[in-house]
Amino acid sequence: MNIVVCVKQVPDTATERKLRSDDKTLDRDAADGVVNELDEYAVEEALRLKEAHGGEVTVLTMGPGRATETIRKALAMGADKAVHLSDDALHGSDALATSYAMAQTLKKIGFDLVILGSESTDARTGVLAAMLAERLGTPQLTLANKVDVDGTAIAIQRVTDYGFDKVEATLPAVVSVVEKINDPRYPSFKGIMAAKKKKVETLGIADAEIAAELVGLAGAWSEVAEFAAAPPRAAGTIVKDEGDGGTKTADFLASKKFI
């Protein structure tokens, strides 16, 4: 089974994240880059499927040059090879443009199964899996906390508010996973040392037959018009319970339209 895991480098959630004032895109220099946490679950699931069914795991990432750090981590965990889609023309791509660029690349490199985390910790759109499936013309099996493959049949448990749905489809397919699905392994030292010998293919937009006008800031359908820092948290109000605490709590909740 040819499994492609899409991983994204995101700013470390433990550091202060900023947008650039010039073009209102992410300021990648302001914070350390780390692997999007949910994507580590995707890598782990891909490795487990490979260990159970055989095949090959390819890591695919789209991002600037330093995103190779993210690729190395996935390779150290045990992925076999990587494809790095990197081109200045991609800078500022929104979710639609990203899904187009990723879909073109996936068509080029081929796949039986595409796995990705259900959302990134930076943009948090959570739509990439659905968009990819639509563009690739495959079933989408999203928000999985369990994945079973049997031949070309694939079944997942989709996490919902009321429990879970059982979703079945036939490969090729796109799966997104939630953090409940597994416990990602730590890369072993042998894995870390082997990673530098694994093949990383870097593709530009021409290599993946991506039309320049459909990607980047200019090709984006959505635009960041304005942004401002979150206001500092206001000091809380202390309400003294004088036998009417319940009423005061209810009044407060009503004033905030919670009840």
Place this chain on the structure above:
Amino acid sequence: MNTPDAHDFLAVDHDLTDEERAIRDTVRDYATAELLPHVADWFDAGTIPDPRGVAKGLGALGVFGMHLSGYGCAGTNAVSYGLACRELEAVDSGLRSFVSVQGSLAMTAIHRYGSEEQRQEWLPRMASGDALGCFGLTEPDSGSDPGSMRTRARRDGSDWILNGTKMWITNGSVADVAVVWAATDDGIRGFIVPRDTPGFSANVIHKKLSLRASITSELVLQDARLPGDALLPGAEGLRGPLSCLSEARYGIVWGAAGAARSCFTSALDYAESRTQFGRPIAGFQLTQRKLADMLIDVNHATMTALRIGRLKDEGRAHHSHISFGKLANVRAAQRVAAVARGVHGANGITLEYPVMRHMLNLESVATYEGTEEVHALTLGQVLTGTPAFR
């Protein structure tokens, strides 16, 4: 110009390779998630309740004997091994000791001085954490002067009979195998002693006030009979065990920098959040002086460790370089721990904060694997050409 990072002020880690950084991050992530949440309880209990589980986890990463080659060992460079020691000791010196005794002492002895059969039998299982090893050199009456050891090995036909007692042996009572050094008619030799050897026993040492998250034992050999092939063929004289100790001490050079960093970080966080007289104590001049002094000690220690690591990887680390690093870094870490404990006020004496735990651990780290005095005399001998201790 960006403000320097308080946690790596001189950007020492900037000089690491991508691979070294990946190994550092893996050990740091693992230690923070899997070990740090438990270590205060283990210290409180005076033991590691599940040493096999800890060994399996560290073995899966590849920590044991990581800078040895072949036999299931990862084969990293010395700097990577040092970084692993630093990140483990930032959690607790007991955990770094756990790794030191397995990798630098027991495995190095077998790797360097063992026969091919001995290496094949023990190293892969020890690298994976499936087998635990310990290292018996020190005795109740023989510490800095190991040549005065009383443990004897005598021939009986093709067998060896060992008698004696070894003291302060990390992991002694849980080890599957002990590398024991004993005096023979032909000088000091090393022996591989499996735990089920008749006449061999290990007793846990209780009531320690330091390295409590570590299992320390006494080994007793009472007419312990070993086959002829239990002898380590490659080691003759004290040079054998002392070369293993030099490996372990190298890990301490880095580990002490980790313990110091942990104390400094805790003190900085505490000083910023603790309010007295209407403002954080970090804003007071006396506290800032303490923070500056700790910052200098932590960064000196880290630079020293990396420099010695680079020398080691270039094959240029003299044993006196290791003595320099052990003496300098443990002393620096002790200073940092004491100051950090003061910054924490009363909270500093509890296990809620790491500072007093580190402070107590460092008392052992300062004396084991060569006391400060012995390392000072080693440096003195190199400087003057005159050995002052014999």
